[in-house]
Amino acid sequence: MNDTKNIKSHKIHLFKEHKEINCLENSTILEATLAAHINHTHACGGQAKCSTCRVSIRKGLENCSPRNEAEKLIADKLNFPAEIRLACQTHINGNISIRRMVSDKMDMDIIFEQFSDQSGIALGIQQKLTIVFTDIVNYTSLAEKFPPYDIVHVLNRYYRIMNTIIQDNNGIISDVAGDGILAVFGMDNKSNNSVLDAFNAIDGMNEKLKLFNKYLEENFNIQFGIRAGVHYGNVIVGPFDTGAMKKMAVIGDNVNYASRIESANKEFGTKLLLSEEAYSEIKNKYPNYNMYEATLKGKTGQYKLYEII
DSSP states (O other): OOOOTTSOEEEEEETTTTEEEEEETTOBHHHHHHHTTOOOOOTTSSSSSSOTTEEEEEEOGGGBOOOOHHHHHHHHHHTOOTTEEETTTOBBSSOEEEEESOOSHHHHHHHHHHHHOOSSOTTOEEEEEEEEEEEEETHHHHHHHSOHHHHHHHHHHHHHHHHHHHHHTTEEEEEEETTEEEEEEOTTOOOSOHHHHHHHHHHHHHHHHHHHHHHHHHHHSOOOEEEEEEEEEEEEEEEEEOSSOEEEEEESHHHHHHHHHHHHHHHHTOSEEEEHHHHTTTTTTOOOEEEEEEOOTTOOSOEEEEEEO
């Protein structure tokens, strides 16, 4: 019989369970939680094949063993940040605090869908991107004057035309809502300056709008313009799935900031405003500007906004 009394052990604090358990020196995190009768999901039996045992190391990451080759394969595939570890492969040499990532069947279903995703950002990552919000000037008059099928047709035509311009400038449409477009630039790292890409896209959208307005004038006797707000900052990028709908989306305070910048155009009578962070990326190419100071809804303080002239 093995005598474990003389084997060194460390403490693992379990965030969800609000308790501490022992982990023997030669045991993995998964072995320690199972020994403590914690219902720790490990669909592949601890073979580093499924990622369902993964944990977030809240404290003590420096006390964890480096990733082995098996763990590296999954970490690279799913783009794990440093603190996300496979419990079945991680040994510790000191005390740590963890949070289990998979608690029930719904968690498991989401994990397996993410694991099958080939996008490279299946778990969600933080990226510094250029965020653009646009909306249609005079859209309300369109919505009020025409039946729903005409509005839907016009918007679908508009989205299709603008999507081509955005993609041609290394961007993607992340979301649409009514007359609004949320586009992001820089996700694929193809360009050295995603703000410049965004600026060129907006310029291209306005050029295409001239032809689109000709179509609107001939068919509906209306025309409209575009307002845009641009910001450059960190956002969270990931696949969001309701079951019926799945899309790659960006979230975070900087997304809201870009939206507020777009809305500020109404206050200043402008068509395109950039945040200070965005303008700093292209100021050498476009040194002439008007600067406005604004109070933005949902944010404290004054913000400098730039109109390129």
